[in-house]
Amino acid sequence: ALLDIQTLNMSDLDLGVRGGALQHLKVSETSMRDFFARVAINEQGQVNLQSLVKADTAPDAPSAEASALIELGPIGVVNGRVLFSDRFIRPNYSADITELAGSLGALSNQSRDVLAALSLRGKVAGSGSLQVTGRINPLTRPVALDVRGQVRDLELPQLSPYSSKYAGYGIERGKLS
Numbered sequence: 010a011l012l013d014i015q016t017l018n019m020s021d022l023d024l025g026v027r028g029g030a031l032q033h034l035k036v037s038e039t040s041m042r043d044f045f046a047r048v049a050i051n052e053q054g055q056v057n058l059q060s061l062v063k064a065d066t067a068p069d070a071p072s073a074e075a076s077a078l079i080e081l082g083p084i085g086v087v088n089g090r091v092l093f094s095d096r097f098i099r100p101n102y103s104a105d106i107t108e109l110a111g112s113l114g115a116l117s118n119q120s121r122d123v124l125a126a127l128s129l130r131g132k133v134a135g136s137g138s139l140q141v142t143g144r145i146n147p148l149t150r151p152v153a154l155d156v157r158g159q160v161r162d163l164e165l166p167q168l169s170p171y172s173s174k175y176a177g178y179g180i181e182r183g184k185l186s
Contacts, residue, residue: 015043033078040085049094079118079148086111089131106139108132118148127156137163
């Protein structure tokens, strides 16, 4: 499964569709509890979630993003699990992120300059704590962001695929903060 949500609450959902095309989507507030997401970087370096929205290939056709108004209020997440895989590097890398909780502020696809506050925390590979903070607008193309991630007490052998690719050496033991 790409996404599985046990509890999803949305307040004041306003959805407009005309001729099978999205006209507008507005949600005042969203919360997700007990969810699972699979995030993968493919061999070409693209994130799988980017391919969920079909791009219009006609040169003169307006994009769905440009014509449809999307406004999302704050989003809260509790007890999430993300299975992350990176197939862009050799050997491939995978990490299991658990106990994911936090929030994303209100955002819209109408302005690249308005970034939503992001705050997430969780566990990586059962051994390390994860904290992600910053500002992001994933609804614009290209994605606008200023994000910082911190991992503490991660068992270093978990990062061996990355160290082999970028440092030329595998890791046998140790912890990273």
